Each structure stands twice: as C-alpha cells, then as structure tokens.
Amino acid sequence: xxxxxxxxxxxxxxxxxxxxxxxxxxxxxxxxxxxxxxxxxxxxxxxxxxxxxxxxxxxxxxxxxxxxxxxxxxxxxxxxxxxxxxxxxxxxxxxxxxxxxxxxxxxxxxxxxxxxxxxxxxxxxxxxxxxxxxxxxxxxxxxxxxxxxxxxxxxxxxxxxxxxxxxxxxxxxxxxxxxxxxxxxxxxxxxxxxxxxxxxxxxxxxxxxxxxxxxxxxxxxxxxxxxxxxxxxxxxxxxxxxxxxxxxxxxxxxxxxxxxxxxxxxxxxxxxxxxxxxxxxxxxxxxxxxxxxxxxxxxxxxxxxx
Amino acid sequence: xxxxxxxxxxxxxxxxxxxxxxxxxxxxxxxxxxxxxxxxxxxxxxxxxxxxxxxxxxxxxxxxxxxxxxxxxxxxxxxxxxxxxxxxxxxxxxxxxxxxxxxxxxxxxxxxxxxxxxxxxxxxxxxxxxxxxxxxxxxxxxxxxxxxxxxxxxxxxxxxxxxxxxxxxxxxxxxxxxxxxxxxxxxxxxxxxxxxxxxxxxxxxxxxxxxxxxxxxxxxxxxxxxxxxxxxxxxxxxxxxxxxxxxxxxxxxxxxxxxxxxxxxxxxxxxxxxxxxxxxxxxxxxxxxxxxxxxxxxxxxxxxxxxxx
Amino acid sequence: xxxxxxxxxxxxxxxxxxxxxxxxxxxxxxxxxxxxxxxxxxxxxxxxxxxxxxxxxxxxxxxxxxxxxxxxxxxxxxxxxxxxxxxxxxxxxxxxxxxxxxxxxxxxxxxxxxxxxxxxxxxxxxxxxxxxxxxxxxxxxxxxxxxxxxxxxxxxxxxxxxxxxxxxxxxxxxxxxxxxxxxxxxxxxxxxxxxxxxxxxxxxxxxxxxxxxxxxxxxxxxxxxxxxxxxxxxxxxxxxxxxxxxxxxxx
Numbered sequence: 001x002x003x004x005x006x007x008x009x010x011x012x013x014x015x016x017x018x019x020x021x022x023x024x025x026x027x028x029x030x031x032x033x034x035x036x037x038x039x040x041x042x043x044x045x046x047x048x049x050x051x052x053x054x055x056x057x058x059x060x061x062x063x064x065x066x067x068x069x070x071x072x073x074x075x076x077x078x079x080x081x082x083x084x085x086x087x088x089x090x091x092x093x094x095x096x097x098x099x100x101x102x103x104x105x106x107x108x109x110x111x112x113x114x115x116x117x118x119x120x121x122x123x124x125x126x127x128x129x130x131x132x133x134x135x136x137x138x139x140x141x142x143x144x145x146x147x148x149x150x151x152x153x154x155x156x157x158x159x160x161x162x163x164x165x166x167x168x169x170x171x172x173x174x175x176x177x178x179x180x181x182x183x184x185x186x187x188x189x190x191x192x193x194x195x196x197x198x199x200x201x202x203x204x205x206x207x208x209x210x211x212x213x214x215x216x217x218x219x220x221x222x223x224x225x226x227x228x229x230x231x232x233x234x235x236x237x238x239x240x241x242x243x244x245x246x247x248x249x250x251x252x253x254x255x256x257x258x259x260x261x262x263x264x265x266x267x268x269x270x271x272x273x274x275x276x277x278x279x280x281x282x283x284x285x286x287x288x289x290x291x292x293x294x295x296x297x298x299x300x301x302x303x304x305x306x
Numbered sequence: 307x308x309x310x311x312x313x314x315x316x317x318x319x320x321x322x323x324x325x326x327x328x329x330x331x332x333x334x335x336x337x338x339x340x341x342x343x344x345x346x347x348x349x350x351x352x353x354x355x356x357x358x359x360x361x362x363x364x365x366x367x368x369x370x371x372x373x374x375x376x377x378x379x380x381x382x383x384x385x386x387x388x389x390x391x392x393x394x395x396x397x398x399x400x401x402x403x404x405x406x407x408x409x410x411x412x413x414x415x416x417x418x419x420x421x422x423x424x425x426x427x428x429x430x431x432x433x434x435x436x437x438x439x440x441x442x443x444x445x446x447x448x449x450x451x452x453x454x455x456x457x458x459x460x461x462x463x464x465x466x467x468x469x470x471x472x473x474x475x476x477x478x479x480x481x482x483x484x485x486x487x488x489x490x491x492x493x494x495x496x497x498x499x500x501x502x503x504x505x506x507x508x509x510x511x512x513x514x515x516x517x518x519x520x521x522x523x524x525x526x527x528x529x530x531x532x533x534x535x536x537x538x539x540x541x542x543x544x545x546x547x548x549x550x551x552x553x554x555x556x557x558x559x560x561x562x563x564x565x566x567x568x569x570x571x572x573x574x575x576x577x578x579x580x581x582x583x584x585x586x587x588x589x590x591x592x593x594x595x596x597x598x599x600x601x602x603x604x605x606x607x608x609x610x611x612x613x614x615x
Numbered sequence: 616x617x618x619x620x621x622x623x624x625x626x627x628x629x630x631x632x633x634x635x636x637x638x639x640x641x642x643x644x645x646x647x648x649x650x651x652x653x654x655x656x657x658x659x660x661x662x663x664x665x666x667x668x669x670x671x672x673x674x675x676x677x678x679x680x681x682x683x684x685x686x687x688x689x690x691x692x693x694x695x696x697x698x699x700x701x702x703x704x705x706x707x708x709x710x711x712x713x714x715x716x717x718x719x720x721x722x723x724x725x726x727x728x729x730x731x732x733x734x735x736x737x738x739x740x741x742x743x744x745x746x747x748x749x750x751x752x753x754x755x756x757x758x759x760x761x762x763x764x765x766x767x768x769x770x771x772x773x774x775x776x777x778x779x780x781x782x783x784x785x786x787x788x789x790x791x792x793x794x795x796x797x798x799x800x801x802x803x804x805x806x807x808x809x810x811x812x813x814x815x816x817x818x819x820x821x822x823x824x825x826x827x828x829x830x831x832x833x834x835x836x837x838x839x840x841x842x843x844x845x846x847x848x849x850x851x852x853x854x855x856x857x858x859x860x861x862x863x864x865x866x
Contacts, residue, residue, distance in 0.1 A: 120589025
C-alpha cells in the first residue's frame with residue numbers, strides 16, 4: 001500500500017516539476033493576452049530562443065570563455081536566456097505589435113503577424129542551428145535529492161524554485177509597484193488607463209518584455225527535457241494554448257492551476273501512453289474545453305451584448 | 307447565362323492555359339519540373355484555404371490536416387486495398403470534406419482566436435493520429451514506393467495544373483454568386499448577417515467542408531509525387547506556409563492565392579544561393595505584408611495601377 | 616385583436632445582473648412603438664431578446680401567431696423581423712450596393728449547384744439602387760461603406776435592413792450621433808416606412824424623434840417596465856420624469 005502511495009507521490013512530484021515548466025511558458029502568453037487582447041503565436045518560439053541561448057551560454061561561453069564550472073554555467077545561462085527573451089520581446093513589440101496598434105488593426109492582422117514572426121524565428125533558427133536535435137544536458141540533472149522514498153533531481157528542484165520565485169516576483173510587481181498596477185489597469189480598460197495618464201504603449205511594451213523574459217527562462221529550463229530543435233516551439237505552442245484556455249485567457253491564477261494540472265496529468269499518463277498520445281489527450285481536453293466552457297475553468301461566462 | 311469564356315476572364319483563362327502548357331518545356335529539367343508540380347499543388351492548397359479564410363473570414367490554422375487526410379486515405383486505399391487511383395481519390399476527397407464539416411460543426415460557436423487555436427489543436431490531433439495509428443498509417447516509418455497516377459512529371463504537372471484551373475473556375479463562379487456574397491457577409495459581420503437571414507453555421511460548414519475537400523484533393527497527388535508518405539509533411543508548419551501564401555498573394559481575392567503560391571514556391575528556389583536562410587522568406591514576407599500591405603500583392607498591384615492613372 | 620408582437624414576462628440576466636426582468640409588451644400591427652429609458656435600462660437587451668441575439672431565460676414571445684422562443688436570429692429574420700444595431704454593424708469592406716444586396720439574399724432562391732456555374736447576378740440590383748435612393752445614398756453606390764460619415768452609415772444600415780422586406784422593423788438608437796437635419800430626415804423615412812405597412816419598433820434616447828413619430832411608448836428603467844402610454848401620457852407621468860431626473864427630457 002505504501003508502495004502505491006509512494007508511486008502516486010512520486011508522480012505528483014514529477015507532475016509538479018513538469019507543471020511548473022508549463023506554467024512558465026503559459027504565463028507569458030496569458031500576460032500578453034491580458035494586456036493586449038492578442039494571442040502571440042510566436043511565444044513558444046521565444047521559448048526555443050531562450051533554450052538555444054542557454055545552451056550556447058553553457059557550452060560555449062561560460063565554460064570555455066569564462067571557465068566557470070558546470071552548475072554555475074547553467075545558472076548563468078538562465079540569466080542569458082532571460083535576457084535573450086527580453087530582448088527578443090522588445091524587438092517584436094517595437095517592430096510588430098506597436099506598428100499594428102498604431103494602424104488600428106483588427107483582430108486578425110496581429111494574430112497573423114505573430115504567425116509570421118513564428119515562421120521567421122523557426123526558419124531563422126533552422127538556418128543558424130540546423131535541424132538536428134541538440135543535446136542539452138543540465139548538470140543539475142545528475143544530482144539526486146532524496147526525501148524518504150521520493151526521488152527528485154536537482155534540476156526539478158531548481159525548476160520549481162525558479163518558477164515559484166518568478167511567480168512571486170510577478171505577483172509582487174503587479175500588486176506593489178506602480179508599473180504593476182498600471183499593467184493591471186491597462187489590462188482592464190486600456191482607454192481609461194490612458195486617460196488617467198498611464199502611458200499604455202510603455203506598459204504594453206513592458207508586459208511583452210516580461211512575458212518574453214519568462215518564456216526565455218522557461219526555455220533554459222525546458223532545454224534539458226525536450227528534444228531541442230528550431231521547431232520545438234511548434235510542438236509546445238498548442239500545449240501552451242491548451243493551458244491558457246483551460247485556465248482562462250488573461251487569468252494568471254487559472255493559468256497556474258491549469259499548467260500544474262496538465263503537468264500532473266502528463267506525469268501520470270506518460271508511463272502508460274507515451275508522449276505522443278499525451279499530446280492527444282491534452283489537445284482533446286483543449287477541444288472539449290473550447291466546446292463546453294471557452295472562457296476557461298475559472299473565468300466567468302461572458303455573453304456578448306450587441 | 308453569359309458565355310463561359312468571354313471578355314477579360316476568357317482572356318485570362320487562355321493565358322493561363324498557355325502558361326501551363328508551355329511551362330514544363332521552358333523549365334525543362336527534372337528538378338524544375340518537380341517544382342512546377344509542387345507549385346500546382348500549392349495553388350490548390352492556397353485556393354482551398356482562401357475560401358475559408360479569405361472569403362468566409364474563418365481563422366482556420368488546421369488546413370494541413372485535410373491535406374494529410376487526402377494523402378493518407380488515398381494512399382492506404384491504393385496500397386493496402388488495391389483501389390484504383392481515381393476511386394481512391396474520390397474517397398479521400400469525401401473523407402477530407404466530411405472531416406471538414408465535422409470541424410466546422412464543432413467550431414460553429416467559436417470566434418476569432420478560439421477558432422484559430424481549436425483548428426490548430428485539430429491539426430495536432432490529426433498529426434498524432436497519423437503518427438500513432440501505426441497499424442494503418444505506418445507512423446513515422448512511412449509508406450514507401452508510391453506511384454503517381456501518370457507516368458512522368460510533365461504529365462503529372464498537366465494533371466494537377468489542369469485540376470487547379472478547373473477548381474479555380476468553379477470557385478470563381480461561386481464567389482461571384484449569391485453564395486459568395488453570403489460568405490463575405492459572414493466574414494464582415496456574422497451578427498448582422500444573421501439579422502439579414504443568413505444561417506452562419508450552415509455556410510461556415512459549407513466553406514470548411516469544401517475547403518477541406520479541395521485540400522484533400524491536392525493531398526491525393528502528393529504521395530505519388532514524393533514517392534514516400536510520412537506524417538511530417540502535414541503539421542503546423544505546413545498550415546502556416548499555406549497561410550503565408552494566401553496572405554502574401556492577397557487574401558479574399560481569387561487571383562491572390564495563386565500569385566502567393568507561385569511566388570512562395572519559386573522564390574525560395576531562386577534564393578538557393580543563400581543557403582538555409584532562404585526559408586526565412588516565408589516569415590519575412592508574411593510579417594511584412596501583414597504590417598504594411600494587408601491586401602497582399604494584389605493590393606500592391608491595384609495601388610500601383612492607381613498611381614499610374 | 617391579437618397583438619402582432621407579444622412578449623410576456625421576459626427575463627434575462629448577465630452574470631448576476633438582471634438586464635430584463637419580468638417585461639411584457641404588445642405591439643400592434645402597423646404601429647410605431649418606441650422604447651425609451653435611461654442608460655442601462657435594458658432597452659437594447661430587450662431588443663436583442665426580440666430579434667434573437669439572445670434567448671430569454673424565461674417568458675413567452677409570439678410574433679404574427681408564431682412562437683419565437685428557441686428560434687435563432689436568422690430564423691426570425693426570415694419570418695419578417697429586421698433590425699439595426701446600436702453599434703453600427705455594416706460590411707465595411709464592401710460597397711454600399713453590396714451591403715444592400717446582402718439584404719436581398721433572403722429572397723434569393725438560386726440552387727447551390729448553379730452557383731458553381733458562370734452567371735451575372737443582376738437580379739436585385741435595381742431594387743437595391745432604389746433603396747439607396749430612398750435613404751439618399753444612391754450617388755455613392757459604389758463607394759466602400761467604411762468611407763461614409765456616421766450619419767450616412769446609419770442610413771445605409773436602414774436601407775440594408777429594409778431589403779429583407781420586413782413586416783416588423785426594429786431600430787436600436789438610430790438617431791444617436793445624428794445632427795438635427797439628419798434626425799429630421801430619419802423621422803420622415805420612418806414615417807414613410809410605416810405608411811407602407813411596416814410595423815416599427817424603435818429604441819431611442821432622442822425625445823424629438825419619439826414624441827413626433829411614436830404612437831405608443833414604453834418606458835423602462837433598471838430592467839423593468841415603469842410606464843406605457845401615448846407620448847403625451849409618458850411626458851406627464853411623474854415616475855418617468857423621476858427616472859430621467861430631468862435629463863434629456865425637454866418637452
């Protein structure tokens with residue numbers, strides 16, 4: 001009996017680890033939607049960019065140039081991924097999102113523009129890195145921590161720690177800083193926020209940068225777990241959407257819960273189904289969600305009044 | 307009923323016939339003839355997506371799934387059950403069309419980005435089915451030794467291009483008929499269209515089903531052209547490429563997708579000198595067009611003509 | 616005489632807010648009926664319930680002896696109910712002519728297979744141009760609808776809705792944003808439409824329009840009926856005056 005319990009707890013732990021990864025990816029997506037009412041199809045490609053920058057930081061830069069040992073190198077790579085994500089987010093915001101807002105584009109165009117960015121990023125990385133998967137080993141993966149009958153790797157501990165820290169920082173930012181409150185204001189009612197002297201463009205740009213930075217860090221932590229190719233984003237994006245839809249667009253708490261949920265479901269079923277069928281299960285859940293409650297598990301049901 | 311081949315349209319069709327007839331002889335290497343066949347298939351795919359996206363305004367990101375259904379159903383019927391190509395193609399087209407109707411029924415209530423994500427999810431599910439249902443599809447190992455319905459590349463090009471021309475003709479008539487007006491009304495504003503008596507759900511299903519059937523039709527020729535059939539050709543990336551063709555050419559016009567398909571098939575080939583970077587043309591073209599010229603190349607052409615006038 | 620349009624005890628809530636509560640209304644055929652009330656009174660919601668954009672949570676709704684409950688918007692349009700919207704919903708990328716032609720589709724009966732064959736559809740063109748002339752826009756028939764001024768867009772929306780040849784025509788704040796001359800024009804057009812035996816139901820804030828055009832007026836506030844009567848009676852009623860707090864209530 002304790003064996004079964006231990007198994008359940010072990011899988012839950014794995015699930016939380018995976019879930020935190022997914023939350024990190026999905027959080028940025030829901031942030032951008034909350035503030036811009038737009039879906040960023042390129043988001044998962046930001047994750048890939050983060051993964052690649054982390055990879056090259058670890059393998060080329062940190063060890064060879066700076067001579068920092070493994071673990072330090074990996075930690076450094078988290079920061080470089082964060083920076084890469086933030087930079088990329090800033091570029092895309094300035095080059096794509098801002099011009100479209102100025103032109104008063106409808107719902108369709110920005111969406112397609114992000115698809116264009118996604119294709120661009122994927123093919124750009126393909127040109128730079130080639131199609132063959134990269135082996136991204138995190139030094140912390142070899143460290144095992146043991147708590148009674150439960151095992152988890154140093155990597156998963158790091159992931160959970162970083163995720164929790166990031167979410168806590170985000171919450172603190174949103175609640176206690178002016179910029180954070182401005183962000184929430186813009187998310188609720190952009191026009192009024194503007195009338196109250198908030199510079200919406202700055203807030204929106206900042207949101208995209210934060211979201212992309214999150215994606216970058218997620219990529220650095222995901223790198224060791226997934227097959228790393230320029231097209232990793234394409235396989236992640238739908239899962240990220242599933243999480244955001246289940247949790248409710250723009251709803252941070254919902255996204256966190258949904259991300260953990262998906263992670264746990266995946267941890268429990270991967271033994272029996274294999275990762276391909278996992279995707280099927282998650283997406284079937286997504287489609288079910290869209291039919292039954294398109295506004296998400298947590299959000300209220302909004303009817304359009306014409 | 308006005309004449310079939312009169313006036314400007316008649317001239318355009320004649321021109322198209324001439325170009326199609328001459329092309330394999332102007333580009334007479336095996337390599338370029340292969341590109342021509344690919345181009346013809348892309349034209350069909352772009353036309354199919356344009357019906358749903360350009361005319362009915364539905365953000366369908368899963369069109370590659372129908373392409374794949376057409377390819378797999380026809381190939382399996384031919385290879386495993388010994389069916390004749392044309393019967394298999396008919397069945398494949400019907401299968402794709404039916405799945406298209408199913409997707410539409412499912413997505414009837416979804417708007418904008420929800421539909422986009424649902425269709426994307428649908429594409430992923432289809433891909434996973436193709437990969438995992440190994441007993442039927444051979445999964446990632448693929449199906450080998452598939453023969454095209456006609457013996458050589460030139461004949462295949464004429465066949466696919468001829469079908470493309472026929473489909474263009476039929477769709478062109480359709481979009482200029484009351485049905486086309488109905489679809490456009492749904493695209494512009496579904497709520498007021500309903501207030502004018504338009505049953506949005508039925509017509510969206512029609513567009514989805516027809517678009518899916520055409521994509522399935524293109525799929526029937528793909529395996530024979532390539533020789534082997536693997537699920538990788540029918541993923542999200544394919545859907546995005548199709549979308550790029552429709553939008554870069556000019557969404558919501560008939561000639562736009564054709565132009566987009568031709569340009570985005572040939573341009574990467576002409577840019578071979580730049581190595582792998584040439585694939586970025588899709589992303590660059592799509593992003594630039596959406597930002598600066600949302601009507602695509604057709605819009606650019608019209609603006610150019612107006613400048614001259 | 617049974618009412619042309621009869622709604623009884625309609626209820627509709629949105630997430631806990633009672634938009635329409637226990638509202639009943641009867642509209643006689645051939646009349647012009649106005650629905651007024653302060654902002655947030657539930658007028659637009661009521662119109663949406665009548666036209667089929669929303670289904671009521673409870674209550675009954677009968678039009679021309681037919682039960683409307685459960686029927687969707689497009690089905691009600693086919694029964695002869697047309698409407699315009701508070702927020703203008705034109706086909707902005709299409710031309711004026713194409714917009715009005717869209718309204719004629721309800722009368723189209725071309726079989727589907729024929730639509731795949733070449734043809735030139737000129738069938739309702741003359742009728743469409745006539746409707747455009749009716750609202751004074753025939754000179755701009757080939758302009759893009761998005762290029763029109765606000766007042767012109769409103770009139771185009773009316774022309775398009777009329778193309779369906781409705782028995783009941785409902786308008787949601789058609790005078791909003793119009794200047795005095797445009798309101799006068801609208802007033803005359805509505806009377807003209809009514810003379811052709813089209814029943815008109817108009818939701819309005821503009822009292823000039825309501826007083827000069829309506830035969831009966833229903834006043835709503837906070838989702839409920841507070842009074843119904845002739846324009847004169849409404850003007851004099853103390854509850855109505857109170858609801859408006861003397862606002863735009865210039866007699």
